[in-house]
Amino acid sequence: MNYRSDIRNIAIIAHVDHGKTTLVDAMLKQSKVFRNNQVVGELIMDQNALEREKGITIMAKNTAVVYQGVKINIIDTPGHADFSGEVERVVSMADGCLLLVDSIEGPMPQTKFVLRLAMEMGLKPIVVINKVDRRNSRIAEVLKLTEDLFLELAISADQLDFPVLYASAREGTAVTELGMKGKDIAPLLECILEKVPPPKIESGPFQMLVSNLDYDSHKGKIAIGRIWRGKVAPHDPVVIVGADGSVTHYEISEVFTYLGLKHLKVEEAEAGDIVAVTGLDKVNIGDTIASPEQPEALPRIEIGEPTVEMTFGVNTSPFAGREGRFCTTRQLRARLYKELETNLSLRVQDTDSPDTSLVKGRGELHLAILVETMRREGYEFEVSKPEAITKIVDGTLVEPVEVLTIDTKDEYIAVLTEILSKRQAQITDMRSDDHDNVRLVFHVPTKGLIGFRNAFSTATRGESIMNATFLSYEPYHGDIISTRSGVLVASEQGIAVTYGLNNAQGRGFTFIEPGTLVYEGMIVGLNSRPKDIAINVCKEKKKTNIRSSTSDIAIKLTPPIQLSLEQAIGFINNDELVEVTPGNIRLRKKLLTQGQRLRNSSSSRRSVKKQPI
Ligand SMILES: Nc1nc2c(ncn2[C@@H]2O[C@H](COP(=O)(O)OP(=O)(O)OP(=O)(O)O)[C@@H](O)[C@H]2O)c(=O)[nH]1
Ligand SMILES: [Mg+2]
Numbered sequence: 001m002n003y004r005s006d007i008r009n010i011a012i013i014a015h016v017d018h019g020k021t022t023l024v025d026a027m028l029k030q031s032k033v034f035r036n037n038q039v040v041g042e043l044i045m046d047q048n049a050l051e052r053e054k055g056i057t058i059m060a061k062n063t064a065v066v067y068q069g070v071k072i073n074i075i076d077t078p079g080h081a082d083f084s085g086e087v088e089r090v091v092s093m094a095d096g097c098l099l100l101v102d103s104i105e106g107p108m109p110q111t112k113f114v115l116r117l118a119m120e121m122g123l124k125p126i127v128v129i130n131k132v133d134r135r136n137s138r139i140a141e142v143l144k145l146t147e148d149l150f151l152e153l154a155i156s157a158d159q160l161d162f163p164v165l166y167a168s169a170r171e172g173t174a175v176t177e178l179g180m181k182g183k184d185i186a187p188l189l190e191c192i193l194e195k196v197p198p199p200k201i202e203s204g205p206f207q208m209l210v211s212n213l214d215y216d217s218h219k220g221k222i223a224i225g226r227i228w229r230g231k232v233a234p235h236d237p238v239v240i241v242g243a244d245g246s247v248t249h250y251e252i253s254e255v256f257t258y259l260g261l262k263h264l265k266v267e268e269a270e271a272g273d274i275v276a277v278t279g280l281d282k283v284n285i286g287d288t289i290a291s292p293e294q295p296e297a298l299p300r301i302e303i304g305e306p307t308v309e310m311t312f313g314v315n316t317s318p319f320a321g322r323e324g325r326f327c328t329t330r331q332l333r334a335r336l337y338k339e340l341e342t343n344l345s346l347r348v349q350d351t352d353s354p355d356t357s358l359v360k361g362r363g364e365l366h367l368a369i370l371v372e373t374m375r376r377e378g379y380e381f382e383v384s385k386p387e388a389i390t391k392i393v394d395g396t397l398v399e400p401v402e403v404l405t406i407d408t409k410d411e412y413i414a415v416l417t418e419i420l421s422k423r424q425a426q427i428t429d430m431r432s433d434d435h436d437n438v439r440l441v442f443h444v445p446t447k448g449l450i451g452f453r454n455a456f457s458t459a460t461r462g463e464s465i466m467n468a469t470f471l472s473y474e475p476y477h478g479d480i481i482s483t484r485s486g487v488l489v490a491s492e493q494g495i496a497v498t499y500g501l502n503n504a505q506g507r508g509f510t511f512i513e514p515g516t517l518v519y520e521g522m523i524v525g526l527n528s529r530p531k532d533i534a535i536n537v538c539k540e541k542k543k544t545n546i547r548s549s550t551s552d553i554a555i556k557l558t559p560p561i562q563l564s565l566e567q568a569i570g571f572i573n574n575d576e577l578v579e580v581t582p583g584n585i586r587l588r589k590k591l592l593t594q595g596q597r598l599r600n601s602s603s604s605r606r607s608v609k610k611q612p613i
Contacts, residue, residue: 004272014100015108016079019130023169031065060086064258067189082363085345096196103137109469133168199272205291206230241297253279306360307400313356318519323581324380380581388446398473400446408464423448451570486532488525490518494538521592
């Protein structure tokens with residue numbers, strides 16, 4: 001077995017927001033891959049529009065820097081638990097990893113998830129305690145907790161012997177000893193060269209595993225992955241070994257390697273490197289591309305199962321087809337099935353209705369990002385309330401359960417425990433510090449977390465942080481009775497006016513501005529009582545000839561609550577839908593007229609002997 005000393009392949013893994021992408025910025029800047037006057041900004045790798053808006057990484061991405069003549073291929077991964085499939089997809093390209101841990105937050109549930117994954121893949125981790133510049137950092141304690149995590153997760157003894165660096169990714173510095181003054185990120189790059197094993201290379205005919213796909217309007221599909229054996233050059237004949245073992249013959253068009261943000265066209269690439277190749281229009285993630293001389297498949301990538309599902313259907317609202325470019329069943333289905341090519345932890349299933357598909361993902365955010373992406377591409381459709389996916393194991397109904405970690409203040413403990421107990425959560429840990437900060441840990445069924453984020457932000461006035469990570473499947477704990485009050489439903493189609501909305505505000509909160517087009521059955525607000533009520537928000541004040549002393553006083557409306565897409569998805573109940581178009585997000589009842597809803601509720605009352613309390 002040979003090694004390539006001129007390459008290192010590393011993945012950067014961590015809990016959400018611990019600074020992975022910022023650390024990549026620091027490495028890119030230090031290695032001078034940019035022109036001196038080039039404005040590159042922050043979070044350079046988060047190039048997708050939604051990533052930039054949300055300030056989170058959604059897709060794993062490759063880049064590379066050269067340090068002391070050695071090329072370091074870097075894979076930046078997302079830290080949010082909903083995008084864990086992305087981490088699972090790409091870690092097999094690496095030989096080592098940087099495990100980042102925030103110097104205040106310490107190891108979090110997702111830190112454990114990604115470290116376990118790295119250990120299982122046999123990667124050698126380098127621990128980077130990040131954000132050491134932050135006031136209140138508790139570095140020694142965080143290091144101790146990280147060591148405990150290693151003890152818990154290590155598979156072999158040598159995994160316990162890991163180097164530790166202390167970094168401020170934002171300032172672009174890293175040091176090997178606590179207390180040293182950092183001046184640049186070089187100590188980290190040196191540590192990577194020294195501690196990450198150089199890639200092993202097998203001699204023999206070409207073989208690479210496809211870990212990612214990209215598209216280019218000129219080049220077509222781009223397959224990205226690591227070469228495990230042999231060499232590849234433009235015009236080489238190759239075969240693709242598919243999931244079913246099928247072998248298809250192709251010719252490589254072009255070969256690229258990474259440097260900074262660029263793809264470099266090369267004449268040849270060798271085992272150990274991470275490359276992008278074009279010319280293979282039928283390739284999928286997980287396939288092996290190999291020389292026809294020895295077409296052996298590499299083990300396919302294993303991805304965890306989805307935990308949450310919702311329906312995506314053709315828009316059936318009275319406003320259907322007005323705003324979207326792609327509105328038909330065929331277009332919607334084709335788009336969803338196309339998504340499966342790159343979004344590995346997603347599943348799409350046909351339903352009894354030809355207009356509706358069932359889409360399964362790793363969490364509400366995973367699905368919401370897909371909804372938002374499609375909306376921006378011009379799709380128009382409707383989605384249902386997300387539901388946790390249950391299954392039968394050995395004759396028992398089981399459901400997904402998650403670990404929920406909340407960082408909050410003492411004053412919110414009571415309200416949070418109350419909200420969460422209705423959602424079947426059980427507290428498993430509670431730790432406070434001397435400054436009224438407290439960390440609460442719960443085990444909660446996934447179904448109890450749906451829509452929880454809205455309630456959580458309101459209850460803690462946006463001052464707390466929550467994170468949830470899949471724990472295990474457990475026997476079904478029973479249904480949760482809706483915790484939300486009723487809604488205000490428009491009783492007529494038309495344009496909402498101040499007078500009508502003012503009446504609605506007498507009942508609760510409204511979601512729309514005057515001038516908004518509404519249809520019968522559209523949800524326009526939240527009732528303060530448990531039941532839904534129909535209300536005519538288009539109703540004008542009756543004109544009279546008598547001038548009253550108050551008639552000239554303008555009505556002052558309370559500003560409406562504007563729900564974001566994620567909030568809207570978390571808000572709706574089972575008998576409601578979110579209508580998504582490029583221009584609008586509307587909430588609606590599934591049954592639009594009051595008559596239909598009344599008939600439905602009386603027939604369902606007849607079929608249930610005892611009403612739930
Ligand atoms: N004070 C301080 N802030 C940092 C440091 N590194 C990152 N941050 C900040 O932490 C936030 C999150 O940084 P990111 O680099 O996006 O974190 P990430 O791990 O890539 O996040 P995800 O990809 O969404 O999981 C940003 O606001 C950064 O500016 C650091 O060393 N010190
Ligand atoms: Mg990131």
